[in-house]
Amino acid sequence: MTTELLTPAEMADLVGVSVDTLRYYERERLISGVGRADNGHRRYDADDVAWIRVLRCLRDTGMTIDQLRHYCDLGEQGVTTKPERLAMLRDHRAKVEARRAEIDRALELIDHKIDIYLNEAAGDAP
Amino acid sequence: MTTELLTPAEMADLVGVSVDTLRYYERERLISGVGRADNGHRRYDADDVAWIRVLRCLRDTGMTIDQLRHYCDLGEQGVTTKPERLAMLRDHRAKVEARRAEIDRALELIDHKIDIYLNEAAGDAP
DNA sequence: GCTTGACCTGGAGTGCACTCCAGGTTGTTG
DNA sequence: CAACAACCTGGAGTGCACTCCAGGTCAAGC
Numbered sequence: 001m002t003t004e005l006l007t008p009a010e011m012a013d014l015v016g017v018s019v020d021t022l023r024y025y026e027r028e029r030l031i032s033g034v035g036r037a038d039n040g041h042r043r044y045d046a047d048d049v050a051w052i053r054v055l056r057c058l059r060d061t062g063m064t065i066d067q068l069r070h071y072c073d074l075g076e077q078g079v080t081t082k083p084e085r086l087a088m089l090r091d092h093r094a095k096v097e098a099r100r101a102e103i104d105r106a107l108e109l110i111d112h113k114i115d116i117y118l119n120e121a122a123g124d125a126p
Numbered sequence: 127m128t129t130e131l132l133t134p135a136e137m138a139d140l141v142g143v144s145v146d147t148l149r150y151y152e153r154e155r156l157i158s159g160v161g162r163a164d165n166g167h168r169r170y171d172a173d174d175v176a177w178i179r180v181l182r183c184l185r186d187t188g189m190t191i192d193q194l195r196h197y198c199d200l201g202e203q204g205v206t207t208k209p210e211r212l213a214m215l216r217d218h219r220a221k222v223e224a225r226r227a228e229i230d231r232a233l234e235l236i237d238h239k240i241d242i243y244l245n246e247a248a249g250d251a252p
Numbered sequence: 253g254c255t256t257g258a259c260c261t262g263g264a265g266t267g268c269a270c271t272c273c274a275g276g277t278t279g280t281t282g
Numbered sequence: 283c284a285a286c287a288a289c290c291t292g293g294a295g296t297g298c299a300c301t302c303c304a305g306g307t308c309a310a311g312c
Contacts, residue, residue, distance in 0.1 A: 009288070019289090020271055027292095028269095039278055041289050054239060061232045065269070086243045093236045096229060103226050106187045110219045113180060117212045135258070145259090146301055153262095154299095165308060167259050191299070 005035065005043035015052050022052075030055055030068050032076070061096045131161065131169040141178050148178075156181055156194050158202070187222045 008019045025031045031052065035043045044052075058068060071088055074081035138145045151157045157178065161169045170178075184194060197214055200207035 007288080018271075021269085023291095024270060037289095039289080041278085054235065057232045057235045059269090061229060061236075082243060082246070086240065089236060089240050089243070093233065093240065096233055096236065100226060100229050100233070103187060103222060103229065106183045107219065107222055107226070109180065109183045110187075110215060110222065114212065114215050114219065117208060117215070120208070133258080144301075147299085149260095150300060163259095165259080167308090185299090 005037075005045055006049070008042050008044075011044045011049070011052070014049065015056055017052075017056065025052075025055065028065055028069055030065065030072055032072070058092065061092070062099065063092055067092075131163075131171055132175070134168050134170075137170045137175070137178070140175065141182055143178075143182065151178075151181065154191055154195055156191065156198055158198070184218065187218070188225065189218055193218075 006014065008022055012019045012022055022031070026034065031048065034048060035045060037043050055068060058071075059065075063071075067088070071085060074085050074088075132140065134145045134148055138148055148157070152160065157174065160174060161171060163169050181194060184197075185191075189197075193214070197211060200211050200214075
């Protein structure tokens with residue numbers, strides 16, 4: 001079976017980025033080995049979808065293009081780089097968790113600020 | 127009492143931004159009414175510290191400079207704009223919470239990816 | 253009295269991650 | 283067969299939030 005190859009537009013739609021961004025990622029070597037139809041147009045397979053989803057997840061949580069490129073380069077270099085890739089993921093995970101803690105603190109401050117507005121409305125001080 | 131006025135460098139240090147950023151915020155009207163020493167140098171008071179902390183909290187959680195300026199403009203316009211300011215905070219709060227949810231989902235995916243690395247190491251499939 | 257460092261102003265420059273454009277090919281549709 | 287949409291490439295442009303710079307003032311220390 002031909003397992004559902006996607007056009008650029010379909011992929012863009014599916015993962016929530018623009019077609020331009022998809023091409024940009026490829027230029028930056030964050031995506032490689034994308035297949036082509038007879039007419040030279042890109043065709044993405046299930047593996048591409050899975051990887052681009054991970055890629056977006058990492059990008060969305062602040063991993064830079066440079067870091068992602070490094071991660072990809074390691075992947076290309078084969079199995080011996082697994083420990084380093086794992087380390088990158090763990091390192092990033094720690095950053096994301098720190099970020100979440102920051103967000104939790106921010107939410108508290110925002111709630112506090114909202115409370116002040118509500119209390120002012122009740123007492124109506126100058 | 128003179129209640130501890132801070133120099134730009136001290137303020138920058140305290141809230142974790144650069145002196146340049148502090149001036150940039152002032153140019154963008156995100157900070158106003160900053161006092162001056164006799165020599166024309168800025169002197170920040172406790173209110174400034176409190177506001178800049180809130181400002182940083184909002185910026186750190188993705189509120190744009192434009193939005194912050196609007197929020198400040200509303201503040202300058204007086205008490206009648208309180209409902210709108212409150213609405214802005216609530217709106218932002220919702221976005222931050224959505225962001226946290228996104229981060230939680232990302233953490234799950236990253237953990238899943240890490241698990242795959244660990245399991246591959248155990249079984250060592252091609 | 254001269255250097256040093258923190259500050260001042262207005263304006264220019266930077267880095268990142270896209271995003272858009274020109275100029276061209278292909279393939280379907282009325 | 284004309285027009286339209288979706289794709290291709292290489293390269294230029296954009297927006298945001300800073301960040302840096304030139305040229306100058308002022309106070310304290312050596």
